[in-house]
Amino acid sequence: MAKWGMVIDLDKCTGCQACTTACSMENNTLPGESWQDVLFYHEGEYPSAQMKWLPRPCMQCEKPSCVYVCPTRATYKDEEAGGIVFVDWNKCIGCKYCMIACPYGVRFYADEQPLVEPDIRDVYPGENGQMWSPPYQNPEQDWRRGIGIQPKGVVSKCTFCHHKVSKAPDGVADLDEDDPDLVEYVPACVRTCPPKARFFGDLDNPESNVNRLIGDKHGVRLLDHTGNRPQVYYLGAGAGIPAFSPRKS
Amino acid sequence: MNVLNALINRRRFLQVTGATAAVAAGGVGLQGFSPAAEGQVGRSTSGNTVVTKSICHQCPARCGINVYTTNGRVHAIYGDPGNPIANGKLCPKGHLGTYLLYDPDRFKGPMKRTNPRKGRDEDPGFVPISWDEALDTVAERLNRLRESGESHRFAHFYGRGWGSSDAGLYGDFGKLYGTPNSAIGHASICAEGSKRAKQATDGNNSYNAYDYRNTNYILNFGASFLEAFRPYNYLMQVWGHMRSKSPQTRITTIDVRMNPTMAASDRYLMIKPGTDGAMALAIAHVILTEGLWDKEFVGDFRDGRNQFRTGQSIRPARFEERWTHGIADWWNEELKDRTPEWAEQITTIPARHIVTVAREFATTRPAMAIMERGPTAHFNGTYNGMAIHALNALVGTMFAEGGMFYQMGVPYGSLPVDADDYMDDYAREMQGKYPRIDMAGTEKWPMAGTMMQETAKHHLAGDPYRLDTAMFFLTNPIWSAPDPHLWEEALKDVFIIETSPYPGETAVYADLILPEHTYLERLQDSPTYPFEGWPMTALRVPAVDPVYDTKHFGDMLIEIGKRIDGPMGDYYRELGDVENILRHRAAGFVDNPGDNGVNDFESWKEKGVWYKKPYHWRYWRGSFWEWDGEGYNVEMSEADVGEKLLRTPTGKFEFKSGFLERHAGYIAQEMGIPENRVGIIQWVEPVHTGGGDLHFVTPKTPLHAEGRSANIPQAQAYMQPIVGGRGTCYLEIHPDTARQRGIADGDRVRISAEVRGERKSILAVARYMPAHRPDTLVLPMEYGHWAQGRWATAEGRDIKPGHSGDITENLSDPISGLASYYTAKVTLEKA
CATH class of the missing domain: 3.30.200.210 (Phosphorylase Kinase; domain 1)
Incomplete structure (x- = not known):
């Protein structure tokens, strides 16, 4: 089985958030339930300030701290699925321990007040136990892996678009959206990325393009000191989250 | 543990129905993809x-x-x-x-108004009607106007219409019906400035086509390449290419605010609003004095020695121009004194940066200077744009590989009928009898193609006449035009037909709602x-x-046409419907x-x-070549170049514009430029409106879908960046500027400006952004809807800012007619 990895080249990323919206439509997440978010930062002052951004999916860690803290084993790392970390919505009790344990802030509990009002869940009330049921729902569903629209009271997260990736032919080194035979198996965020700043492939295959890019361009993993060992690598300048500094009013 | 067990049991219990449903739903999924056939x-x-x-x-x-x-x-x-x-x-x-x-707020079918009173807060009292009743109502009005000889009082207004199957139908409709107002386009509240700058210099009244893939340098003046310049999607694709090819394309961006394009460029320079032309002139000055211009395109001094020296005139006879016109006049009358030091005083960009940029731009080939609304949405917009575009001539960009061109048309088949055969005496009599309601193309706006923003004013004054009926398609000037309050007055006594499928601001004032299909329901072409x-x-x-x-807008127009008395009805019966049109257009592809x-x-x-x-033409090393089916093998004559490519009066790229000189009297009167100087590409002071002390710019962000994303909750949630708004946008302000006014980060503020002599204000929430210029406020143009659906108008926990148009004076560039959206100066106080 492949070990799926994602590479994000920050020198090419334009901060457009197409990854964010593609993900939100593919996975029917709520406004603000941004499995694939882009964070914006600025430092310094006019006329020499810098502005930068960081796209942030789930890191699908090799040693996922979320998995270790889950009291019901609802969240688990599936080596058979390429090392993707899933939440089994049949087991999740919504205790949010995993959200606290995750160093990357990529887990979501959507039962809170809506980010954008009016609440879209009132506009499209949930059917069949779902939290909400929009008319444009993706037919793909697998609650054991947190795919589809969740029931109330559970944690949701990026699945590396497992419903797509899992159908890829065995042994493929990279899922490149420019290959017409593979495009339907590529995660939504990678597939749409206009400047082609994202790459998806097998980290266990030394011949894969993702490993080549990590090697050539000195790929780094976020917050590596935590020991989580992400399966997402960043290339280019600015691959780090600036230290938090409170706003000065 | 018992507590946890209990919770788990509760969860499992609650899930029984859901899980079953999920399995059932999974059975009809996107399964079993096979390798795709081509x-x-x-x-x-x-x-x-x-x-x-x-x-x-x-x-x-x-x-x-x-x-x-x-x-x-x-x-x-x-x-x-x-x-x-x-x-x-x-x-x-x-x-x-x-x-x-x-969109749950879409109109479900045609409706008519029952409340005769119109206003923002008046409920129109819409009641559903049939399509037949709706179209008959329109046709009755139109026939009556025609009978009384007043068909010019009917106007079409349109925005994002495309192709021969909708906007392409307007011309014949107006011709057959007898109105000069079919249709009033939105270009003058869009980006008309860059088109006119190009018409005035290279003779093409058009936006450019670009060969970004092969360029090695982009000098970007206020085109928000990574936000709203088009085609945004492709621009990002080519950005990825430019930033990883060898050699990497170097990009310098000049803009008035921090934004993603600035941040991602190799160098950004934050210029004072409305002064881009001064910077471009200084760059030209450096290119000439340092001898860096493209001698094969521009020409050279006959003795080969550079005589461009700061402050000194040259003798025109000593310079032999090749593909340009007027360089000696340009230098002697303007450029010789436009030094980087002079420009620093105007733009606030340090002279040393201007020199660096000029050298880099002129010595890295191919290079291109691009622009859009940033420099051109000002009183001096066309002159700013001309100064920028002239840089492309100086470095030989026009029609070169890695340069810029003009778009070729599509070899469509012709329509099954010719409108000229269906004009009656009345239609012929009406041709040219009345000016357009917006007065575009008249002595009032002789160089403007369209002046939509003037319509409300003209209607209210009854000059040239008052409108009777107006039909709107994908444009909403009552919200998006500068000084939209005037439109609210104007639309009160005009019979308004709104065709948007969404309940926007125009609909609030509409007498008839004829909702069109959304784009995923339409059959439509798009050159x-x-x-x-x-x-x-x-x-x-x-x-x-x-x-x-709902109905396709094109079919609506055809159905109305069929109901007009006389031969016009026959024409539309022959035309049939949109699909018939498209089948005839596609016939052009057979050969x-x-x-x-x-x-x-x-x-x-x-x-x-x-x-x-x-593309069929290419400039290469001093000559123009035409494609012969196999290569760029046919060298073009000067006459050929003038006819097909550099379509100016001289057939050359004009540093001294014949187009402007033809309108010298008008320009002298409107802009105070001496008649003998109007043709020169020159610095003209911007005219700032609003009467305040802070520049106010209102950009479009990547999620700005021309006002329609306001009712998309996902778009609202991601309406960043710049300072990380979540569910709203902020007024971005330099902290020093805010503190001077006692404004803390997150405070509610009031932004005010003079509009038609009255003080108008909008509210916003301030967010500190130290990367911006201290003299410039930034408020994205997206919010402040008072219609358009439940999310667009919601008062949630997030305080949405007001609409920037409310405090924007209706002042236009006299040449292009482009509304000066970015030229206001406002005052700011804590609310």
Whole structure:
């Protein structure tokens, strides 16, 4: 089985958030339930300030701290699925321990007040136990892996678009959206990325393009000191989250 | 543990029904993809999922999209890999198109107003009517106007209409019906400035096509390349290419605020609003004094020695020009004194940076200078734009590899009928009898193609006349035009027909609602916006049957036409419907098959796009060459270049504009420039409106879908960046500027400006942004809707800012007619 990895080249990323919206439509997440978010930062002052951004999916860690803290084993790392970390919505009790344990802030509990009002869940009330049921729902569903629209009271997260990736032919080194035979198996965020700043492939295959890019361009993993060992690598300048500094009013 | 067990049990209990349903639903999923056959990307073998070719409609770019529909429901949109603009990719707006289809606030069918009073807070009292009643009502009014000889008092207004199947129908409609107002386009509240700057210099009244893939340097003046410049999706694709090719394309961006384009460029320079022309002139000054211009395009001194010295005139006879006109006059009358030091005083950009940029730009080839609304949405916009575009002549960019061109047209088949054969005496009599309601093209706006923003004023004054009936299609000036309050007054006593499927501001004032299809329901062609020069036209194929009782706008127009008395009705009966039009258009592909094999209507529908490379002309090392089918092998004569490419009075790129000189009296009167100087590309002071002390700029962000994203909750949630707004936008302000006014980060503020002599204000929430200029406030133009649906108007926990148009004076560039959206100066106080 492949070990799926994602590479994000920050020198090419334009901060457009197409990854964010593609993900939100593919996975029917709520406004603000941004499995694939882009964070914006600025430092310094006019006329020499810098502005930068960081796209942030789930890191699908090799040693996922979320998995270790889950009291019901609802969240688990599936080596058979390429090392993707899933939440089994049949087991999740919504205790949010995993959200606290995750160093990357990529887990979501959507039962809170809506980010954008009016609440879209009132506009499209949930059917069949779902939290909400929009008319444009993706037919793909697998609650054991947190795919589809969740029931109330559970944690949701990026699945590396497992419903797509899992159908890829065995042994493929990279899922490149420019290959017409593979495009339907590529995660939504990678597939749409206009400047082609994202790459998806097998980290266990030394011949894969993702490993080549990590090697050539000195790929780094976020917050590596935590020991989580992400399966997402960043290339280019600015691959780090600036230290938090409170706003000065 | 008992507590946990109890919770788990509760969860499992609650899930029984849900889990069962999920398994059932999983059975009809997108399963069993087989390797895709060519041109059938993503078609599911299960038969449940259908992929339809369409074109996105959220900005001018016209990206081809693959629309995924399962069991009659659209659930995904991805870029079409076979479309040369999309290449399988999309911008953040593209994916959200599904929301526009299933917007719960859409109009469900045609309606008429029952409340005669009109106002923002008046409930129109709409009641449903049939399409026949709706169209008959329109036709009755139109026939009555025609009978009383007043057909000019009917006007069409349109915005994002495309192609021969909707906006393309206006011309014949006006001709047959007898109105000069078919249609008033929105270009003068869009980006007309850059077009006029190009017309005045290289003779093409058009946006450019660009060869970004092969350029090595971009000097970007206020074109928000990575936010709203078009085609945004393709620009990001080519950005990825430019930033990883060898040699890497170097990019300098000049803009008035921090933004993603500035941040991602190699160098950014934050210029004072409205002064880009001064910077461009200083760059030209450096290029000339340092001898860095392209001698094969511009020419050279006869003795080969550079005589451009700061402050000193040259003798015109000593310079032999090649493909340009007027360089000696330009230098002697203007450029010799436009030093970087002079420009620093005006732009606040340090002279040393100007010199560096000029040297870099002129010594890295191919290079191009691009621009859009930033420099041109000012009183001096055309002159600013001309100064920038002149840089392209100085470094030999025009029609060169890695340079810029003009878009070729599509070899469409002709319509089955010719409108000229169906004009009656009345229609002929009305031709040229009345000016347009906006007075574009008259002595009032002689160089403007359209002046939509003037309409309300003219109607209220009854000069040249008052409108009786107006039909709006994809434009909403009552919200988006500068000084929109005047439109609210004007639309009160005009019979308004609104065709938007969404309950926007125009609808609040409408007498009839004739809702059109959303784009995923339409059959429609779309010749490309200027892209890479070679001809292309995409086709929108309905992904689903209309969700509600709506109609294609083109078919609406045809159905109204059929109901007009006299031969006009016959014309539209012959024309039939939109599909018939498109079948006739596609007949042009039979003898001209596209590169992807499209040669008729059916193959066009299947592939979604017809295109044919290459571009037919190329400038190379001092000469222009034409494509002969195999290569750029035919050298073009000067006359040929003047006719096909540099379409100015001299047939050259004009540093001294014949187009402007033809209107010298008008320009002298409106802008105070001596008549003998109007042709010179020169510095003209901007005229700032509003009477305040802080510049106010109102950019479009990447999620700005021309006002329509306001009712998309996902778009609202991601309405960043700049200072990380979440669910709202902020007024971005330099902390020093805020503190001087006692404004803390997060405070509610009031932004005020003088509009028509009255003080108008909007509210916003301030957010500190130390990267911006201290003299410039930034408020994205997206919010402040008072209609458009539940999310657009919601008062939630997030305080949304007011609409920037409310405090924008209706002042236009006298030459292009472009509204000066970015020229206001405002005052700011804590609310």
